[in-house]
Amino acid sequence: MRPTMAKLNILRYPDPRLHTLAKPVAAVDDRVRRLVEDLLETMYAAEGVGLAATQVDVHERVIVMDTSSERDNPLILINPEITARSVELAVAEEGCLSVPQIYDKVERHARVTVRALGRDGEAFEIEAEGLTAVCVQHEMDHLLGKVFVEYLSPLKRDRIRTKMLKKTREEQRGR
């Protein structure tokens, strides 16, 4: 039986829960598959390329991504670990569903090899480059409680924090 999917609420920076360290998934069971489905539903609805469980206040090592232009090629990473990183670095503009409408440049490894479990608990390894490499590193940071704005200067980060708090206040007033 296919579980009913549900859109989840995405935590917004600077919500302190975004700084929670995620725990490994003990077993890829129906509960975890349900979480994966909900993460995918939430990510596609928000038009994001990646979403970590941390961002929906579930502190387990689960990530969903889709960097395809057709939005039909989901990548599910459960208990992901980076097993190799290129010496070469690359700078790319990043955004985050937890920091809406903010984009800035971050330097990361140009290529990474990731080992993870898929939605049926099968182990696999992928070599990621380009947008996929950026996304893997960005989402894995979320599992460690790190948001991409932490790579920016303190001045920029403070401005973003103020802007996000203002946005949240305005939305709450509008309700």
Ligand code: NI
């Ligand atoms: Ni993000």
